[in-house]
Amino acid sequence: MLLQELLGIDEEIYFVEESYLAQGTLERTLRYFNGIKSFSGEQRMRLLRVHERGRTLGLLLFNPADKNVPVDFWSVFTGSLAAAPLKEQFEAAADSILIFNPPEKDIELSSESWRDVVNEYYSLMLVSRNFCPGCAVRPESYGSIFSENRVQRVKDIFDFLQKKGLYPEGRLLEVCCGNGMSTLALYRLGLAPLGVEINKCAVCQGLEQGVLKPQRVVVMDATALSRSFDPGSFDAVMGFMLGLVYEFNKELWTGIMREAVSVASDNALLLFTVSSKPEIEILAEALRREGVKGEIVDNTDSEGTYDQWFFVGKKQNLSRNF
Numbered sequence: 382m383l384l385q386e387l388l389g390i391d392e393e394i395y396f397v398e399e400s401y402l403a404q405g406t407l408e409r410t411l412r413y414f415n416g417i418k419s420f421s422g423e424q425r426m427r428l429l430r431v432h433e434r435g436r437t438l439g440l441l442l443f444n445p446a447d448k449n450v451p452v453d454f455w456s457v458f459t460g461s462l463a464a465a466p467l468k469e470q471f472e473a474a475a476d477s478i479l480i481f482n483p484p485e486k487d488i489e490l491s492s493e494s495w496r497d498v499v500n501e502y503y504s505l506m507l508v509s510r511n512f513c514p515g516c517a518v519r520p521e522s523y524g525s526i527f528s529e530n531r532v533q534r535v536k537d538i539f540d541f542l543q544k545k546g547l548y549p550e551g552r553l554l555e556v557c558c559g560n561g562m563s564t565l566a567l568y569r570l571g572l573a574p575l576g577v578e579i580n581k582c583a584v585c586q587g588l589e590q591g592v593l594k595p596q597r598v599v600v601m602d603a604t605a606l607s608r609s610f611d612p613g614s615f616d617a618v619m620g621f622m623l624g625l626v627y628e629f630n631k632e633l634w635t636g637i638m639r640e641a642v643s644v645a646s647d648n649a650l651l652l653f654t655v656s657s658k659p660e661i662e663i664l665a666e667a668l669r670r671e672g673v674k675g676e677i678v679d680n681t682d683s684e685g686t687y688d689q690w691f692f693v694g695k696k697q698n699l700s701r702n703f
Contacts, residue, residue: 401462429488431489438495441456508589542650553573556618579601620653623664654680654688675692678693
């Protein structure tokens with residue numbers, strides 16, 4: 382696992398929060414921290430600290446084997462995925478423990494590398510059914526799920542973008558990535574998006590097939606991106622075959638568009654595909670309201686199924702126009 386490699390440890394690791402979503406509330410973390418602080422001055426603890434430019438990203442507490450737990454392991458605490466107030470609360474609590482109990486090792490990592498660590502852990506826990514011990518879903522064959530025609534369809538869109546001088550670069554986010562059908566095309570194009578998807582079964586399916594990468598996918602609600610990512614976190618935000626987008630549920634999708642723009646940097650590329658013109662018109666209107674300048678593209682073909690219409694544009698700033 383990536384965390385053991387980066388920290389040079391052999392023991393098992395367990396994140397205190399039970400899921401990626403729980404990292405947004407830190408209920409267990411802050412409760413456990415109160416308990417740790419109560420005896421931190423009485424007993425020396427083995428601690429490892431992960432930080433970025435002095436700010437604590439993670440704290441690991443060593444737990445020796447005993448009669449109840451037969452193996453040594455490290456408990457992992459982090460506040461790096463929480464919103465700013467909770468993140469600051471975590472850092473203050475962690476630092477108050479470290480004052481009385483300095484870490485035996487202090488490791489500096491970038492916040493992006495640390496997020497990869499967290500993503501990988503929860504992805505591996507998901508695909509190994511640790512989150513769903515009673516899961517009755519049986520793995521399907523690769524060929525029954527993934528379509529090369531679908532992959533090519535996405536790649537053709539990027540050929541169009543390249544001709545228009547709009548090819549995405551830098552930090553990429555793919556919202557509503559599902560099982561990775563479109564993500565597979567992005568990987569083959571040499572891109573490395575972070576995928577977010579609320580349906581954990583779809584994510585699990587993509588991980589089982591080796592299509593989604595454990596370090597680059599998150600089970601997350603796309604209507605709440607700004608709770609986990611800072612403004613300007615991504616240089617491109619995209620989503621493929623979103624929907625179905627109707628008048629009765631358009632508030633959901635306009636909310637996702639608003640969140641997508643909120644975590645995009647100035648001049649970031651925004652790209653979204655759907656199956657019909659009315660759907661893309663709803664998304665385009667929402668994006669334009671958020672300061673994205675772009676165009677609707679008719680991408681219809683004889684099959685009339687995937688990515689028939691898309692919107693591509695850029696988030697505006699004061700210095701450059703689309």
